[in-house]
Amino acid sequence: YYKKLVAGLLNSDSSTDLGIANSIWIKEGYSVKQPFIDVNKQMYDAEVRYLDFSATGAVDVINGWCSDKTNKRIPKVLETIGSNARLFLINALYFKGAWVTKFDKKNTTKEDFTAIDGKKTSVEMMKQEAEFPYMSTEDFQMLQLPYGNEAFSMCLILPHSDKNIEDVISQLNADNWQIWYGWLGTRTVNIKLPRFKQEYSKVLNDDLKDMGM
Helix, strand or coil: CHHHHHHHHHCCCCCCEEEEEEEEEEECCCCCCHHHHHHHHHHHCCEEEEECCCCCCHHHHHHHHHHHHCCCCCCCCCCCCCCCCCEEEEEEEEEECCECCCCCHHHCEEEEEECCCCCEEEEEEEEEEEEEEEEECCCEEEEEEEECCCCEEEEEEEECCCCCHHHHHCCCCHHHHHHHHHHCEEEEEEEEEECCCCCCCCCCHHHHHHCCC
């Protein structure tokens, strides 16, 4: 099903640049069972490479692969390779899409943005007024910004002024998401959205152990 899903995603919108790449990096001399490699090649289209982890340029080789697969957006995934490392599973995802309804650059101005802790920061604020899928509950507003042919979109959730982000996150699960998504209806919305860059990192060891690995 993963193989079908990836093929479907890659073919769903020719106007959107989407890249999905998997790789397995194995320490030279370390024995990996062939069925594991075969499944990853056949079902996940994974690139499999043996690499001398102790070599000076080993980190650069892996980081270079990730950089190439994400159009230079993720230039580094590893700082060092520990002496106990035997194998790396790496997934790279790259997405670049154009809004269906674009923000006009001449309407972008400097404005204050209030963070969760109440601190205000001067940001480049994009603005537009147009029709979008939108809905509101007693806790938050939700807006959908579609890309390209609308196969992909960004969904934004904004808590009401008397609520905080935790009030919304505590409700965020698969069932509620389906309900909220079904409530979206087209209406004219005035949007002010800061230009932003977000980075996220997480150690997955405990999550994978909880899943039985």
